[in-house]
Amino acid sequence: MLRDEIADCCKALKLSQNFAENFDKIEAKSHGEYLLKLLKLEIEHRETRKRERLLKKAGFYTIKTFADYIFDEIKLPTGLTQKDLKECKFIEEKRNLILYGNVGTGKTHLATAIGVEACKKGLNVKFFRTAALVNRLGEARKRGELSGLLKQFSKLDLLICDEWGYVPLEREGAQLLFQVISDCYERRSVVITTNLEFSRWASIFYDEQMTTAMIDRLIHHSYLLIFDGQSYRMRQSLMRQLS
Numbered sequence: 001m002l003r004d005e006i007a008d009c010c011k012a013l014k015l016s017q018n019f020a021e022n023f024d025k026i027e028a029k030s031h032g033e034y035l036l037k038l039l040k041l042e043i044e045h046r047e048t049r050k051r052e053r054l055l056k057k058a059g060f061y062t063i064k065t066f067a068d069y070i071f072d073e074i075k076l077p078t079g080l081t082q083k084d085l086k087e088c089k090f091i092e093e094k095r096n097l098i099l100y101g102n103v104g105t106g107k108t109h110l111a112t113a114i115g116v117e118a119c120k121k122g123l124n125v126k127f128f129r130t131a132a133l134v135n136r137l138g139e140a141r142k143r144g145e146l147s148g149l150l151k152q153f154s155k156l157d158l159l160i161c162d163e164w165g166y167v168p169l170e171r172e173g174a175q176l177l178f179q180v181i182s183d184c185y186e187r188r189s190v191v192i193t194t195n196l197e198f199s200r201w202a203s204i205f206y207d208e209q210m211t212t213a214m215i216d217r218l219i220h221h222s223y224l225l226i227f228d229g230q231s232y233r234m235r236q237s238l239m240r241q242l243s
Contacts, residue, residue: 018045054119059127064112073105075226088118091158091189096218099193101227107193111160114191123157131167137176153180158189165196165204174205178214185217192218
């Protein structure tokens with residue numbers, strides 16, 4: 001059967017089965033136009049699959065987008081616009097974002113939406129709750145796999161550390177996290193969400209000198225976004241009580 005033979009050829013040439021499934025659905029006025037349309041469909045299919053793989057690898061806890069995001073209670077720094085965030089311009093510039101504010105004000109939603117957009121652009125993204133990242137690093141060190149894990153991180157375009165400073169770290173964990181941040185410096189972008197001002201970071205990382213060095217690396221090429229609204233979850237809870 002013609003379709004089966006085409007499918008076998010696609011397999012031999014490492015083309016997707018999408019190629020075989022579309023060959024008889026295309027209308028064209030010439031052989032050249034037919035081939036071009038078929039090849040474009042294959043490219044679109046591969047790009048879609050790549051975006052799906054990147055989203056899966058990123059490790060988002062839930063998928064959030066800009067579709068329903070409200071910027072009303074966020075103070076953006078000079079030189080950074082909503083459009084810049086949506087287009088992930090800061091990643092091209094190897095800059096960082098520090099999202100600071102109270103719990104429940106939309107920091108994680110924004111960080112995730114940015115990460116999702118970056119994946120759609122074909123960029124490599126990894127999302128971690130900071131405590132989970134530290135645990136992963138510690139486990140990798142115990143198994144003798146730390147260098148391999150750090151090599152994986154070196155291929156990222158964006159590392160997102162959610163809930164930074166929510167859980168105190170042991171000295172070894174703080175040192176491992178510092179190593180990751182140092183490796184990212186001027187090579188790839190980092191997004192941090194935190195409710196802890198810089199002056200209190202030493203209480204989480206213990207070593208004041210290391211904390212100072214970490215802050216220095218993070219803020220050198222970064223934008224600080226301040227979330228000063230009321231907790232979204234609290235507002236929703238109060239609305240339900242009043243309704």
